[in-house]
Amino acid sequence: MKLYNKEKYNDLGLDTKAPSSGYRALNKDGTFNVHKENVSFFEGMNIFYSLVSMSWLQFLLVLALGYFTINLVFASLYLLIGTEHLTGIYGTTKLDQFIEAFFFSAQTITTLGYGQIAPLNLAANIVAASESLLGLLLFALATGLMYGRFSKPVASIKYSSIAVIAPYKEINGFMFRVVNPKKNQLLEVEVNVNLSLKRANSDLRDFYSLELERSKVVFFPTMWTIVHPVSSESPIYGFNQQILIEKEAEFIVVIKAFDESFSQSVYSRSSYKANEIKWGAKFTYLAKRDDTGLSIDVGRIDDTFEIDLNQ
Amino acid sequence: MKLYNKEKYNDLGLDTKAPSSGYRALNKDGTFNVHKENVSFFEGMNIFYSLVSMSWLQFLLVLALGYFTINLVFASLYLLIGTEHLTGIYGTTKLDQFIEAFFFSAQTITTLGYGQIAPLNLAANIVAASESLLGLLLFALATGLMYGRFSKPVASIKYSSIAVIAPYKEINGFMFRVVNPKKNQLLEVEVNVNLSLKRANSDLRDFYSLELERSKVVFFPTMWTIVHPVSSESPIYGFNQQILIEKEAEFIVVIKAFDESFSQSVYSRSSYKANEIKWGAKFTYLAKRDDTGLSIDVGRIDDTFEIDLNQ
Amino acid sequence: MKLYNKEKYNDLGLDTKAPSSGYRALNKDGTFNVHKENVSFFEGMNIFYSLVSMSWLQFLLVLALGYFTINLVFASLYLLIGTEHLTGIYGTTKLDQFIEAFFFSAQTITTLGYGQIAPLNLAANIVAASESLLGLLLFALATGLMYGRFSKPVASIKYSSIAVIAPYKEINGFMFRVVNPKKNQLLEVEVNVNLSLKRANSDLRDFYSLELERSKVVFFPTMWTIVHPVSSESPIYGFNQQILIEKEAEFIVVIKAFDESFSQSVYSRSSYKANEIKWGAKFTYLAKRDDTGLSIDVGRIDDTFEIDLNQ
Amino acid sequence: MKLYNKEKYNDLGLDTKAPSSGYRALNKDGTFNVHKENVSFFEGMNIFYSLVSMSWLQFLLVLALGYFTINLVFASLYLLIGTEHLTGIYGTTKLDQFIEAFFFSAQTITTLGYGQIAPLNLAANIVAASESLLGLLLFALATGLMYGRFSKPVASIKYSSIAVIAPYKEINGFMFRVVNPKKNQLLEVEVNVNLSLKRANSDLRDFYSLELERSKVVFFPTMWTIVHPVSSESPIYGFNQQILIEKEAEFIVVIKAFDESFSQSVYSRSSYKANEIKWGAKFTYLAKRDDTGLSIDVGRIDDTFEIDLNQ
Incomplete structure (x- = not known):
């Protein structure tokens, strides 16, 4: 007989205690809001890393x-x-x-x-x-x-500065998009999106791994819109913008890719807070035909248009 | 109840809209026909990569x-x-x-x-x-x-400049061959072949992952003929050259290997368009015995002879 | 009919013969207590490694x-x-x-x-x-x-110098904790804990792979307490400190992580002998709120308080 | 209906045609007996690799x-x-x-x-x-x-110069042993052993993947004896030395490991031909206790003693 259940963890290793109202676990640039104190000089020292970073x-x-x-x-x-x-x-x-x-x-x-x-x-x-x-x-x-x-490996992935809730098939979807602005190719690109929601009347947060329409591409030459379909199984099913803000929702994105230029695995992280989500907007399709193939307008990555959501 | 079906994607991350007639998604040298516009100077800048490439x-x-x-x-x-x-x-x-x-x-x-x-x-x-x-x-x-x-990691794999449709067991097979002309050993070589076909009266393309006779080898000292058996389950079953050309067929090859010299994963990409496929031809077997072992004539990688196809 | 059974090995590649009483297979700093003799000069020579280490x-x-x-x-x-x-x-x-x-x-x-x-x-x-x-x-x-x-890749993980046996849900747990004192991020951190116990009246040791509450985190910005729940299925179920000492228990820890700074996999190893385990003590929770997020007091990694164990 | 069966390949990518009597596919030092001809100068050129090797x-x-x-x-x-x-x-x-x-x-x-x-x-x-x-x-x-x-990554694994057929439990086993003579640690060491046997009255060879008692260790500080139990399912079940020589048996060994010093995957290859196998001999156990732990006599890696085989 087992006295304990091995639970599934979706918190990615972040603390499940929400330290204060308005706390953001992961900054948009991928750094963490965690500080370490009393690290002894030699333990914390990392001259090469400092000089290189x-x-x-x-x-x-x-x-x-x-x-x-x-x-x-x-x-x-x-x-x-x-x-x-x-x-x-x-x-x-x-x-x-x-x-x-x-x-x-x-x-x-x-x-x-x-x-x-x-x-x-x-x-x-x-x-x-x-x-x-x-x-x-x-x-x-x-x-x-x-x-x-x-x-130094850098996954220079550019994220749309906002995410949107847009119609997706017969339901709606949580969407954002990413592009690689550099000339080096990223291959085997994998994305994971997790959601943190604060419990009512508690200082604990719950973490959910979000189902994605598609979580991996082999090539990444164009822009990629990542979609979490808000089906009845989604943790944000039935939510509106107000509820997301109250629950201090934070969508945490982790992208892993292989940088072909230097044969390195690279990671990119970002996050979307509730106030960085547009409801009832859809990203503009940006690929155009030109003489030799496709042309992507990277400068318009944030372009959206208004659209009615599905009920 | 699920409102959406998680679909299997075979497009490898390439756009499923065919931008124009005769469009080639992947060039023979492995580059993509995609251009990015309005990339800001600092975002797109990659001095080291440029100087190294x-x-x-x-x-x-x-x-x-x-x-x-x-x-x-x-x-x-x-x-x-x-x-x-x-x-x-x-x-x-x-x-x-x-x-x-x-x-x-x-x-x-x-x-x-x-x-x-x-x-x-x-x-x-x-x-x-x-x-x-x-x-x-x-x-x-x-x-x-x-x-x-x-x-800089380079998978210097040499592809036969043409592919062939040749008899394979009781059926036929789509075949091309590859060799590593360099002296450094490639190990754990994996190959994936995907096919893009344009839909009739539409600007959309469908992508299919092709079953291969064998998709991985541990060693790669000789020439390797990669075979997609055209069984009744193949997306090109019953096709002839004319149909492939009409559907703007593009066979997209991705090879991943481990380069032992510098302990790096390397990728190689190439593609075959419908007009680069010979029907009713088979590759000549090139390995010969010599004093100390096998001898491979790399210069004759494109050698084929005519042969009747199975019906 | 099979004449032999493929057995599961938990000894990690260490010798199952216990060479002498009080033998420690793995030192706290991750080195092994194994010496190689009669290595010929050229075979053993590794100038670069020596000069770099x-x-x-x-x-x-x-x-x-x-x-x-x-x-x-x-x-x-x-x-x-x-x-x-x-x-x-x-x-x-x-x-x-x-x-x-x-x-x-x-x-x-x-x-x-x-x-x-x-x-x-x-x-x-x-x-x-x-x-x-x-x-x-x-x-x-x-x-x-x-x-x-x-x-040179170094997984500079800092271990609590002692492990504890503390209440965990309705049972007890074997616990220790780890932190990354450096500024470079470790990602995809995996931990394995194996236990070696000497057989009574024998010079053989048995190795057990221990079930962990959680064996992997994606991010590792804070301190992580690793827990082996001592359920009825645990090899140390019903043991007390005296039995662990008699059986010359050695808990062998292997941590694998991806160091984002230089895109390298890094390993860290350590071990806890029976006399490095406190019974009836629990680690103090160290994360505090500050202005911008969480603050971890790394200097107090060994802080514990006394607590009654579950029976 | 499927017109072909996807077969399992054990040839590792080596040619299944045996080019001549006495041919050895893989040399003891891990190089291949394959020569490439008519490689154009630029294709074959690999200055850096040559100067580094x-x-x-x-x-x-x-x-x-x-x-x-x-x-x-x-x-x-x-x-x-x-x-x-x-x-x-x-x-x-x-x-x-x-x-x-x-x-x-x-x-x-x-x-x-x-x-x-x-x-x-x-x-x-x-x-x-x-x-x-x-x-x-x-x-x-x-x-x-x-x-x-x-x-440059080098898996400096030292192989016993001979393999043995020795008693293993109630049956016999094909055994050889390996050691890492260098001071850098190899981790996650995996071994694969494949056997090539020439068909009677044919120039074709068959390849078999051999079941191993154990195919992976996490640590590799000592000497490791790799055992293929010759059960009734083994392709050499019932064989004697004479048969192995007639069938031009070649045991092909591939070892993959992670070199902790430079965070690199390294491969090592070797082979045993029929005449490099001692029948009825067992490797001497070499680990000794010393003051601080175990001592391994690397110079005696080839030491065996005679022993009767199980029938």
Whole structure:
């Protein structure tokens, strides 16, 4: 005899307690509204991931700042040793010498080595030899980071900013659409849509996996309208916009695809809250014939027209 | 009670509306006849993918042009600062000085640094130090691109340029063959063949998944003839060449394999239109015995001989 | 008639013979207590793996030592050729000349090339040209290693250091919890828990796959308590702490996940021995509401409170 | 009504025609005895794969030769321009000048740039600037190749050089064993064994998929003996060594695993011919207890002892 029932979970791993009114589990850009505290420095540290994920502007600033700082440090070291142990330093003031040492450092760490300044004694030679090795290693690192930044898998799927409730066959359907704006092909594209609804008079949420008209395509060259038919079995059967808002409905979308360019599996996530759903609207069909085939107007992904819903 | 039936989709994600007579959904090289319009610049941008996908000639031209342009820019900067702040510039005319500055820039950005020309004042030093850092970063980028270009997964499967309808057991079969001309092994090779047929008096197409004699092999060292037996259950049962042409038949082939060299899944796509099918022809068997094993004549992949079809 | 039965294996590939009392098959950090002897040098050698897996301190030491050694070797070569064949060597003693040759080597292998020292005759030129090529190749290697070190997949899952036996519905459950302290998202997280128990009066161990309340989540942004309900079907049904210790119980945990950052499958392993299990304790619920969503206190992952078990 | 039966294929994609007596489809090292002829140059070309797959000795030779050749070419170019347009060339004979130009080229392509030789006129500067760019690109390429060579997935599984027929429960079993001699962990290891037997008086071979006692392990830290129980359902039931040799039996082994170090799927292949099977021998058990756990003597993987077979 079994004392427990293995339940089906549709919460995807999100907390079933709704933390506060108006809480959104998943942001439109696919990030989670969860913060981790008291993560020890080493546990949470993920330098490569940070450097690869930051924006290009931030990344270049970090590099420039690092370059400047390292040269400051080495210029100080050369000054400490004494600039008389470098050939070609002509500055007479400490500042002039520091500036010359600074650029000598820059020439050394980049392995540029013009040679008009060069180390003379043992100490200066040791520092210069160490600096050039450090330069090579830092540059090796920068190379890896550059490659990491570029080859980082990104499922750049574009979602319609709103979803609609539109007639679908004899019933209605919850619909949104997606397109891949990039030139790289996505293959074996799978979509899952789950719905979270807050229980009345409780801080718990229920999660439902929604049946889709179609949950997988092999190719994805055009725009794809994803449809959840609101049959009598749907958890939103008989609902209207008001009920969805009261129940703090959140439609959570997960798309998995294979990016052919770099042979990688990529995931894309987004969500629709109740107020991002248009009732009685249908997406405009956008594919047109042109000389060589089909033409899709990606800029009009949000285009809808009003239409009466089925009862 | 269910108000809708979950239908089986065989269209692979291609549009079921046939955009115009003679339309080909999938080109022989595996690209799609779909164009996306009004993709915003940032959405559609995929620099790494473009640089990694372009031909070697284009790639080298981009590099050479970039190198030339950057040196032009920096030569102008050095001229602006004044070439008297560089040692070893002997040119008396502006043009001569520009040329010398141009090559000084080239020596700096590649971190070559001969040193017969070198920066003297602060401004020149700042520009040179920045240029050498920029050089290293651009070179880091080039390294990543080189690696990306080479390690890009490519399923280099070669298809017979025609398909045939040939006798198969007591019936006939739709057949084409494939071979991997490269030395890297493809493993776990799976093939899917789908057929698109235009409906009479309609702009809609129907898609059918075709039963194959065999849809997967573990090893792929030889040539493989893929066979769709035209049994009474086949969507082309009873058809002749004329009917296939009228219905704008398109056989869409998708091959998925695991490339052992770089541990990557690779996809290959191709298609056969009705006019690329020979009726009453069979592929010549090409494997021969030699001293150490089997020998396959890849150059004769299209060799067929005439044969009477079964009725 | 079948002469043998295909048995179900739950030992995961671990030896079913218990090698000694107190043996632990899997360490808490996921390594195995197995040593391989008499592996021939070439078979066991895995330079890249070693250099990529060692700590950063070890790695930097290896690099510094390698740099030092190579320069020693080339300095000796230049001395052998005669430092009179290098311009700019002013040392009069052998030691001074060796030191100058050493730093010339350093300037050559890093392609720094100040030029105040330069090769004059054929032999010195050949050595210098070879050294700079070697330098480039070693640096290419260092670049690859840097990238390999950083992009190495690591499932940095943090386990509660203890497991608990706590009330679960009307029965009790074996529970532990896990969290991902890093910022990169883990998706499609699957967990398997197997139990090894020593047979009485035998050196054999039996392995059991444990039923879990839930063995997979799609997202993993928060903390996850993994529960094995101790129903009447559980191999530890009716056990107490004493029995688990006598039977040398070892709970072996394997977690598989997809790391979204680098599109990689990652594995994490850990284990709980009988003395790492608290009886009659329950984990404290740690998720709190804050302004923007949920906040998880990772530092309190081991927090429990006492509670009476169900009988 | 179906006119054909979808047959089960066990040939793994190998040709079912046996090309000659004594033919071995799969070599012990996992390569195939198949040659492809008349592959056009571009189709067959796979530079990266070749450079990444060749031995280290070959690879270094290619690099050294390339370096030498490029310097020859550029030295000729500098000579053509006239060495009077380079500072610091003191050679009076053509040969001396050529040698000096050769080493100037080496200093330029490695971006070493000592500067004791430097370009003076426009032509020499253009060549030098082009050469340093070329040097950077070639080096970028070498970096990619180095990384490609090291991170190339290799399933370094070591097979027992012989298989045995040994008693297994009340019947006998076909057995061989495998071990991973490297320190990187293989996970989710799956094995498939297929048998090819030549038909009497025919040039056709039949392929059989063999039932295994166990075909998958999650961990693979120790040695694994793979067993095909020779029950009455086995294709070799009732066979003796003589029959296996007459039928040119070939046991084809495919192992698939996940290499945790680089998050890659790896494949390993090998085969056993009839004369590589010992009848009436059993593998010696090699795991020993030591202080911290188990110790496996990898060097004795082929150790067997004689034993009577079950009838």
